[in-house]
Amino acid sequence: MKKEKYVVFSGEVPGPEIKAVPPEAEIRIAALDKSAIEGCICTTAGWYTAPLEVPGLRKHDSKEVVMFLGSDHEHPESLNAEIEFQIENDVLTFTKTCALYVPAGAAHGNVKIRYLERPVLFVVCHTDTDTYQEEPAVPAAAAGTYTNNFVDRFDTAGVQLPEVDDAVMTRLYYLDSRRVPGAPYFESVWFNIPTKAFLKAHVHRLNELIFFAGTDPEHPEELDGHIIFYVDGKPIDLKKSCLLFIPRGVPHNPFEIVEMNHPCLHFSGGNNSDYKKE
Numbered sequence: 001m002k003k004e005k006y007v008v009f010s011g012e013v014p015g016p017e018i019k020a021v022p023p024e025a026e027i028r029i030a031a032l033d034k035s036a037i038e039g040c041i042c043t044t045a046g047w048y049t050a051p052l053e054v055p056g057l058r059k060h061d062s063k064e065v066v067m068f069l070g071s072d073h074e075h076p077e078s079l080n081a082e083i084e085f086q087i088e089n090d091v092l093t094f095t096k097t098c099a100l101y102v103p104a105g106a107a108h109g110n111v112k113i114r115y116l117e118r119p120v121l122f123v124v125c126h127t128d129t130d131t132y133q134e135e136p137a138v139p140a141a142a143a144g145t146y147t148n149n150f151v152d153r154f155d156t157a158g159v160q161l162p163e164v165d166d167a168v169m170t171r172l173y174y175l176d177s178r179r180v181p182g183a184p185y186f187e188s189v190w191f192n193i194p195t196k197a198f199l200k201a202h203v204h205r206l207n208e209l210i211f212f213a214g215t216d217p218e219h220p221e222e223l224d225g226h227i228i229f230y231v232d233g234k235p236i237d238l239k240k241s242c243l244l245f246i247p248r249g250v251p252h253n254p255f256e257i258v259e260m261n262h263p264c265l266h267f268s269g270g271n272n273s274d275y276k277k278e
Contacts, residue, residue, distance in 0.1 A: 006231045006250075008036045010221035010241040015044045016132045025052035025113075029121075029213055029220045032243045034130035040245040041209045041271065042126040047071075047119045047217040048081070054111040057086065059137035062128035064102040065186050065269065068094055069121040069172065071215050073263045076170050076190055077152075081116040085109075087149060088141035098152035099175045101183035104128070106146070107137035119217040125209060127184050127271040151175045154187075159275065168195045168257075176274045186269030193263075194225075197254035201230065206272035208252075210244040213265045225260040229253075 008030065015031025027047040032040050042062075070079040076097060083094045087108045092100070102108045113120070126132065154171040158178065170190040177183050185206070214223045220241060227238040231252045236244075246252045 004232070005037050006246060007236055007238070007242050007244045008032050012036060019054050020048075020052045021055065022050075022052060025050040027217055027220050029241050030211075030243050032209075032245060033132060037245050038130060039207075039247065040130045041207060042129050042132050043123065043209060043211075043243055044132075045121070045123040045211065045213065045243070047121055047220060048113055048116065049119045049217055051113045051116055053113075054109065057107045057109045057137045057139065058134040059105055059107050060126060060134055061104055062126040063104050063182075063184060063271075064108075065125045065127065065175065065184060066100040066102060067121075067123040067186070067188065067267065068098055068100075069123075069188060069265055070097045071118050071121060071217075073170075073190060073192075073215070076172060079120055080118040081120050082114040083120070084112040084114065086139075087146040088139040089143040090146045092147065092150065094150070094152070096152040097172050097188070098150050099173050099186050099188065100150040101175065101180045102149070103182055106141070107139045121213060121215070121265055123211065123267065125186070125269065127269075149180050149183075151179050155179060164198065165195070168193055175269075178274065184269060184271055185275045186267060187275075188265065188267035190263045191257055191260060191266055194257045194260050197228075197256040199253040199255065201233075201251045201253050203249050203251050204246070204270065204272075205248055206270035207248050208246040208268060208270045210246065210268045211242070211266060212238055213241045215262060215265060223264060224262045225264060226258040227255055228258060229255040
């Protein structure tokens, strides 16, 4: 019987080629595609460590979520950087931790980091495919179409959240189709300290992606802690930066932060317009 795989650790999957200029300004943390888990949400995560450009406009057949997360735990809302990102004929400038929604087929790219005081974590998720593919693109939409296609705060009006001690978790942003029309569900937090198991076992009607990342760019593979995460009733030990893919209908949680020597960054999201559990 084939054993199901739910997690990939840092370094297991190479991911798409690094296109940053200069290339040494990007450090890869983790990637996920069908070479590891068929039917997954294709994802790439890494650090930007210096000013850079990722030139050119491209498009994909899948919806895409791009996240930029600051690495200053004391000021979690700040990127400590200025990042430009183009969608169609709109050039957006970000200085705060945020999540950006790019619809399928939209021209996007020309990323520029104008200045950077601390490393910035970036994550790119293609929610409808397990394979990275791109085509060159030319912008066609009217200017102003995509100026509001992002969130940079944890606005959860109309969402029921689990009760978690503020000392354990610092919430960063919350994205879904109510905040940005057409966008899938994604949210991100800092986990600050160890905590006993929380969140009861549940299932979703969505495919879910979960990420835990250590925040030392010089050792991007290290989680600098120990998390026990349950999938289908079985514990998985997480001691490295990693991506978990939980197919719809597979029970998962609770999880316990056994050790946390330094706060870690986390996100969860999926290919549905909002978050629902059963």
